[in-house]
Amino acid sequence: MLQIGQKAPDFTLPNKDGKTVSLSDFLGKKVVLYFYPKDNTPGCSRQACAFASLYDGFKAKNIQVIGVSKDSIASHVKFAEKYNLPFILLSDTELQAIKAYGVWQEKKMCGKVGMGVVRTTFIIDEEGNIAKIMNKVKPDTNAEEILAEL
Numbered sequence: 001m002l003q004i005g006q007k008a009p010d011f012t013l014p015n016k017d018g019k020t021v022s023l024s025d026f027l028g029k030k031v032v033l034y035f036y037p038k039d040n041t042p043g044c045s046r047q048a049c050a051f052a053s054l055y056d057g058f059k060a061k062n063i064q065v066i067g068v069s070k071d072s073i074a075s076h077v078k079f080a081e082k083y084n085l086p087f088i089l090l091s092d093t094e095l096q097a098i099k100a101y102g103v104w105q106e107k108k109m110c111g112k113v114g115m116g117v118v119r120t121t122f123i124i125d126e127e128g129n130i131a132k133i134m135n136k137v138k139p140d141t142n143a144e145e146i147l148a149e150l
Contacts, residue, residue, distance in 0.1 A: 002102055004133060008033075008124045009100035013068070013090040016076035021066075021090060024128065030063045031124040032146055034137075035103045037117045039071045039079035047119070047139035048085055054143045055086045061150055068092050069117060121146065 002009075012022040023031065034051070036044045051058075051065050058065050065087035071079070076089040090097070098104045098117055107116040121142055123132040132149075134142065 002122075002130055002133065004130050006130055008122065008128055008130050009097070010128075011092075011097040011100060013092050013097060014073055016073055016080050016089050016091070018073055021088060023066075023124070026064050026124075027128055028126050030061070030126060030131075030150065032058065032063055032065045032121065033068065033101075033124055034066070034119075034121040034142070035068050035098060035101060035117055036119055036139075038069060039075045040082070043119070043139040044069070045079075045083060047137075047142055048079070049083050050140060050143040051087060052083060052085050054147050057147050058087075061147075063150060064088070066090060068097055070095060070098060123150070 008023060010022060010024045012020050015021050036047055038044055048067060068090045070092050072093060073091045076091055080089055092098050095104055103118050103120045104115060105118045106113060119137050121134040121137050122130055125131040
């Protein structure tokens with residue numbers, strides 16, 4: 001289980017353009033790293049749109065927003081185009097970062113039990129340490145809460 005104050009696990013994943021992005025690329029900047037279950041689902045779409053609508057506020061504070069899911073690059077391209085998402089979306093089909101951050105957990109939906117991504121947001125400080133962990137966040141208010149806090 002990750003703890004506040006510890007070094008955030010580094011990772012290298014492809015973005016929607018197929019270019020590799022590492023968390024360590026953003027040392028010197030605060031990073032809002034949010035993990036979400038699936039592109040184009042109601043909650044995930046609302047969360048992404050909330051980050052998009054407040055993106056200028058994050059940019060003004062020199063904060064990088066990164067969304068991660070296990071969806072494919074092609075899925076991220078469609079998702080970003082459909083909702084005009086200006087921030088980085090990373091494809092983690094092998095669950096590299098998802099497992100490193102402990103967000104791959106047992107979930108119950110419609111009476112069925114299975115493994116999936118639990119919606120979680122991490123704030124990473126300029127030195128690459130975990131400054132805050134927000135578990136089971138609400139998609140509609142997550143971005144606003146973070147921006148107000150930072």
